[in-house]
Amino acid sequence: xxxxxxxxxxxxxxxxxxxLAHSELSAxxxxxxxxMTKPSISQHLAxxxxxxxxxxEKRGQYVFYRQVSENLINALNGFVQEVCPVARPxxxxxxxxxxxxxxxxxxxxxxxxxxxxxPRRGDTA
Amino acid sequence: xxxxxxxxxxxxxxxxxxxLAHSELSAxxxxxxxxMTKPSISQHLAxxxxxxxxxxEKRGQYVFYRQVSENLINALNGFVQEVCPVARPxxxxxxxxxxxxxxxxxxxxxxxxxxxxxPRRGDTA
DNA sequence: CAGTTATTTAGCAAATTAGCTAAATAAGCA
DNA sequence: TGCTTATTTAGCTAATTTGCTAAATAACTG
Numbered sequence: 001x002x003x004x005x006x007x008x009x010x011x012x013x014x015x016x017x018x019x020l021a022h023s024e025l026s027a028x029x030x031x032x033x034x035x036m037t038k039p040s041i042s043q044h045l046a047x048x049x050x051x052x053x054x055x056x057e058k059r060g061q062y063v064f065y066r067q068v069s070e071n072l073i074n075a076l077n078g079f080v081q082e083v084c085p086v087a088r089p090x091x092x093x094x095x096x097x098x099x100x101x102x103x104x105x106x107x108x109x110x111x112x113x114x115x116x117x118x119p120r121r122g123d124t125a
Numbered sequence: 126x127x128x129x130x131x132x133x134x135x136x137x138x139x140x141x142x143x144x145l146a147h148s149e150l151s152a153x154x155x156x157x158x159x160x161m162t163k164p165s166i167s168q169h170l171a172x173x174x175x176x177x178x179x180x181x182e183k184r185g186q187y188v189f190y191r192q193v194s195e196n197l198i199n200a201l202n203g204f205v206q207e208v209c210p211v212a213r214p215x216x217x218x219x220x221x222x223x224x225x226x227x228x229x230x231x232x233x234x235x236x237x238x239x240x241x242x243x244p245r246r247g248d249t250a
Numbered sequence: 251c252a253g254t255t256a257t258t259t260a261g262c263a264a265a266t267t268a269g270c271t272a273a274a275t276a277a278g279c280a
Numbered sequence: 281t282g283c284t285t286a287t288t289t290a291g292c293t294a295a296t297t298t299g300c301t302a303a304a305t306a307a308c309t310g
Contacts, residue, residue: 002136008204009134010298011127017208027257040299042258061256061307069209076201079133083142084194135268152287165269167288186277186286 004075007051012036013044017053017067024066027056129200132176137161138169142178142192149191152181 007013016030031041045065048054052071057064132138141155156166170190173179177196182189 005130005134005139009130012298014130014204014208021208021210028255031257037300038257039259039301043299046258058257058306063257067209072209073205076205079139080198080201083139083146083192084197085146137268153285156287161268162270163287164271164289168268171288183276183287188287 001075001079003051004053004072005079007047007053010044010047012041013048016041016044016048017072020054020065020067024064026062026064028062030065126200126204128172128176129178129197130204132172132178135169135172137166138173141166141169141173142197145179145190145192149189151187151189153187155190 008017012034015034019025019030019033027042027045028038030045031038034041045054045056049056049065052068054065054067057066133142137159140159144150144155144158152167152170153163155170156163159166170179170181174181174190177193179190179192182191
């Protein structure tokens, strides 16, 4: 938990995670997208890996990184429950993600606002 | 966003947030629960406030702090969507929470304070 | 094998953070 | 007014983090 939040406290590391959202990438491919040296990126990747947010796999000459979204979701979820108990339904949703990825996407497309007052804030912060 | 994650990167600050989950507390009451000097706690509170995760209100001699759970949820949610799009159902839950809280606030005080701060009660459970 | 590419490790300086003590500010009370 | 409590600000040191360059390790290629 501590490691997860420390990992997320750095902007470059959050950007790396976002970059890995859709596909795995080699260390070099990641580094190419940042205005930073390869050793520095390597270090950030090590921090993310120590936090369990990504895993690496060496294939031949390259080291590929991909994210471990369950760990991210579980960590944030565990924290939110402790700090903000009203958000408890998040836990159920998180558990459901593992089982029903496809269904979840489908349901999301068809789910609209139930008719209550609109949320007070937008979806970003 | 940056400030939120930096604020959450510190264990004492996460503990403070957890402490404020159920009710507001004065700076002194918070400090009394930590093995740390009051000035240090005051500093942590300032960081949390700069991140929008808590708000303070001076009443007489005391300064009371309470959490702003919407901001926490919105920040984490915005990030998760960016990094882990598969977790989209979380967004629906977050919206539901917003509606719940809006309703609760409405029921709590018949007079709406359109320009004021977040709902007054720290009763998040 | 020698040469090239991909990645990490080592070691360093600059910047930031965490916690402390002492002092300042603000409010309540006799 | 003067005394006490509550909280924050100032100023300091130690520890941590960041990003760099240079060098080491690993794997592919001719």
